[in-house]
Amino acid sequence: xxxxxxxxxxxxxxxxxxxxxxxxxxxxxxxxxxxxxxxxxxxxxxxxxxxxxxxxxxxxxxxxxxxxxxxxxxxxxxxxxxxxxxxxxxxxxxxxxxxxxxxxxxxxxxxxxxxxxxxxxxxxxxxxxxxxxxxxxxxxxxxxxxxxxxxxxxxxxxxxxxxxxxxxxxxxxxxxxxxxxxxxxxxxxxxxxxxxxxxxxxxxxxxxxxxxxxxxxxxxxxxxxxxxxxxxxxxxxxxxxxxxxxxxxxxxxxxxxxxxxxxxxxxxxxxxxxxxxxxxxxxxxxxxxxxxxxxxxxxxxxxxxxxxxxxxxxxxxxxxxxxxxxxxxxxxxxxxxxxxxxxxxxxxxxxxxxxxxxxxxxxxxxxxxxxxxxxxxxxxxxxxxxxxxxxxx
Numbered sequence: 001x002x003x004x005x006x007x008x009x010x011x012x013x014x015x016x017x018x019x020x021x022x023x024x025x026x027x028x029x030x031x032x033x034x035x036x037x038x039x040x041x042x043x044x045x046x047x048x049x050x051x052x053x054x055x056x057x058x059x060x061x062x063x064x065x066x067x068x069x070x071x072x073x074x075x076x077x078x079x080x081x082x083x084x085x086x087x088x089x090x091x092x093x094x095x096x097x098x099x100x101x102x103x104x105x106x107x108x109x110x111x112x113x114x115x116x117x118x119x120x121x122x123x124x125x126x127x128x129x130x131x132x133x134x135x136x137x138x139x140x141x142x143x144x145x146x147x148x149x150x151x152x153x154x155x156x157x158x159x160x161x162x163x164x165x166x167x168x169x170x171x172x173x174x175x176x177x178x179x180x181x182x183x184x185x186x187x188x189x190x191x192x193x194x195x196x197x198x199x200x201x202x203x204x205x206x207x208x209x210x211x212x213x214x215x216x217x218x219x220x221x222x223x224x225x226x227x228x229x230x231x232x233x234x235x236x237x238x239x240x241x242x243x244x245x246x247x248x249x250x251x252x253x254x255x256x257x258x259x260x261x262x263x264x265x266x267x268x269x270x271x272x273x274x275x276x277x278x279x280x281x282x283x284x285x286x287x288x289x290x291x292x293x294x295x296x297x298x299x300x301x302x303x304x305x306x307x308x309x310x311x312x313x314x315x316x317x318x319x320x321x322x323x324x325x326x327x328x329x330x331x332x333x334x335x336x337x338x339x340x341x342x343x344x345x346x347x348x349x350x351x352x353x354x355x356x357x358x359x360x361x362x363x364x365x366x367x368x369x370x371x372x373x374x375x376x377x378x379x380x381x382x383x384x385x386x387x388x389x390x391x392x393x
Contacts, residue, residue: 057085069092076102088108088109089112140249142274145161145278152281152282156345163220167366175259180231185259196233197225204244212248271301271303282312285320312336340361
């Protein structure tokens with residue numbers, strides 16, 4: 001029976017609380033009681049890795065709240081283990097932005113710092129809007145494509161990668177153009193929809209499957225959310241906005257490919273929340289110089305160089321730097337080299353179609369997608385070279 005005066009919580013939630021902190025555990029259980037949710041399971045100690053899903057399944061739990069402050073490393077592993085099966089809410093009473101980002105990357109979809117009934121109810125309502133509590137969320141990967149320099153073909157890569165991931169077996173794939181200034185995806189795919197990213201940001205608090213079906217446009221087997229037609233349109237992607245949008249997208253797609261504007265605040269926020277960050281450049285000196293500056297910008301925004309996947313597009317060793325020279329210049333090993341078929345790519349762009357899968361560029365994209373989703377092994381040939389770009393102080 002619901003306590004008198006308590007606001008009703010949405011959905012038949014059956015929580016599992018993993019919280020060694022006695023005071024925090026008591027507060028969260030009391031908050032659930034005041035919301036009328038009596039059937040609450042509690043683990044006073046962190047379970048061993050590999051057992052949490054079984055515990056949740058045996059007890060019929062459909063949401064897991066994990067104390068990520070008492071033992072952050074163990075809690076992060078538990079969140080990664082549990083999040084593909086049921087929603088995970090991170091309990092963190094400390095103002096630690098780095099820990100919040102790590103939790104997001106491990107699959108947490110919400111955070112609760114102050115477990116009052118009001119704050120808990122807000123979290124449960126957001127989760128109810130994102131998905132049915134009984135629906136099993138899909139494990140999804142977010143691929144954030146970042147241009148090292150404008151004009152290096154990052155948008156072309158993003159579009160082809162999304163289509164190739166779909167061809168490789170992903171059930172649902174989303175491509176999002178977050179570059180308001182360029183808006184290249186609409187041009188590449190010859191799309192002109194009625195809605196765009198700005199609409200999704202404005203209506204993010206009430207997104208559901210019906211509303212989303214009007215915002216996203218189907219194209220070549222994937223869903224596409226475009227940037228606004230007007231480059232002056234005010235589209236701000238803050239950390240909170242990025243978190244809310246990605247939480248919704250992760251619940252509905254197997255893979256999300258984000259085409260970003262590079263060294264801008266919105267791109268950095270999206271990159272921090274992504275599973276894979278693809279930094280795109282060419283092997284020309286000017287492009288590599290600009291890409292090095294982009295790497296520095298990302299590092300200043302708490303994105304480690306070691307977490308970047310360097311993609312060398314239009315790779316032509318005869319007229320630019322060779323692979324090992326690129327690695328020396330950027331202090332970052334190329335993850336993939338994409339074949340240079342510039343004229344054929346331009347023909348495909350003019351016709352609004354993807355490159356043929358049997359072209360050299362198409363095979364490069366297929367190999368890249370295979371490596372990213374774990375279907376192929378990397379090949380690497382090394383030799384020693386010296387740095388070719390002047391160092392910056």
